[in-house]
Amino acid sequence: MMVRFLIRRIGFTLLTLWLVSVAVFAVTEVLPGDVAQAVLGQQATAESLAAVRAKLGLDRPPVERYVAWMGGLLHGDLGVSLRMGVPVASILGQRLQKSLALAALAFLMGIPLSILLGTLAGVFRDRWPDTAITVGTLVAVSLPEFVTGVLLIVVFAGWLHWLPPSSLIDAQANPLQALRFLILPALALTLVMLAHTARMTRASMVDALRTAYVRTAVLKGLPWRTVVVKHALRNALLPTITVIAMNVGWLIGGLVVVENVFSYPGVGRLLLDAVSYRDVPVLQAVTLASALIFSLASLLADLLYAQLDPRIRYR
Numbered sequence: 001m002m003v004r005f006l007i008r009r010i011g012f013t014l015l016t017l018w019l020v021s022v023a024v025f026a027v028t029e030v031l032p033g034d035v036a037q038a039v040l041g042q043q044a045t046a047e048s049l050a051a052v053r054a055k056l057g058l059d060r061p062p063v064e065r066y067v068a069w070m071g072g073l074l075h076g077d078l079g080v081s082l083r084m085g086v087p088v089a090s091i092l093g094q095r096l097q098k099s100l101a102l103a104a105l106a107f108l109m110g111i112p113l114s115i116l117l118g119t120l121a122g123v124f125r126d127r128w129p130d131t132a133i134t135v136g137t138l139v140a141v142s143l144p145e146f147v148t149g150v151l152l153i154v155v156f157a158g159w160l161h162w163l164p165p166s167s168l169i170d171a172q173a174n175p176l177q178a179l180r181f182l183i184l185p186a187l188a189l190t191l192v193m194l195a196h197t198a199r200m201t202r203a204s205m206v207d208a209l210r211t212a213y214v215r216t217a218v219l220k221g222l223p224w225r226t227v228v229v230k231h232a233l234r235n236a237l238l239p240t241i242t243v244i245a246m247n248v249g250w251l252i253g254g255l256v257v258v259e260n261v262f263s264y265p266g267v268g269r270l271l272l273d274a275v276s277y278r279d280v281p282v283l284q285a286v287t288l289a290s291a292l293i294f295s296l297a298s299l300l301a302d303l304l305y306a307q308l309d310p311r312i313r314y315r
Helices: 002-030 035-040 046-056 062-074 088-123 128-142 145-159 175-181 183-209 212-219 224-261 267-276 280-308
Strands: none
Touching (some): 002 062, 002 280, 035 046, 088 128, 088 183, 088 224, 088 267, 088 280, 145 183, 145 224, 183 224, 224 267, 267 280
């Protein structure tokens, strides 16, 4: 059954990626401006513009160019950056490594803390810990990422001088060797993610503590900590996993803002630069990579459901 489910989900993922490829190719076709003009600049002559269009295949019909692009993707060829003149695969690999390191640090900081806060708020429902956590998470989720980022820079870099205000590191540097430059952008990502996950964990925890199996465990004389951790929290995590998987999709968009606030050379900043300079191959590759990451996160969430709840069976 699990094998059949995985085959269906892989097929669904491939279909999703194909639809995303069609959508992103169509969007790049209708974007205002001339790609050849963006490559050569405003002083380019008509002859040079025509030569660049022929070199890039812009003089061919859109369907023919899409088929050629998809053929390259199937062979692992993501094209060449129009702005930098280097293979997109090498750029994307370097930037994706930076963004994954930043996202991993944000998840390591945010997920355990949000589950802990949500559990405490649920256990102490309608008491002062619940009120304090609820107000704090509401404030965090109400602030946009760029506001949170600027506040963190002012406090930790401007007032306290604990951390650098910018995360501008060499694009080829190992992010683990520059961990102190990742703390502020990871914290900015964590605060918003923390709010969503903690509030969902709190709501699920309140519902779980009202169920019959929790009351039965209490009546059996089990320690309250065991009841909360092994009985209530295990089932309360099911909706939380969905929120965490959705946060992966949000994190891709949040990276664009946070990486530009802190000048971090990740995939979010690469995407914004690609849009600004009409670097179509980079834009297409980053969009497809983002869709793939989100699809894999959703698949992982479904697999975790079955591990946490034996009643769930996939067919």
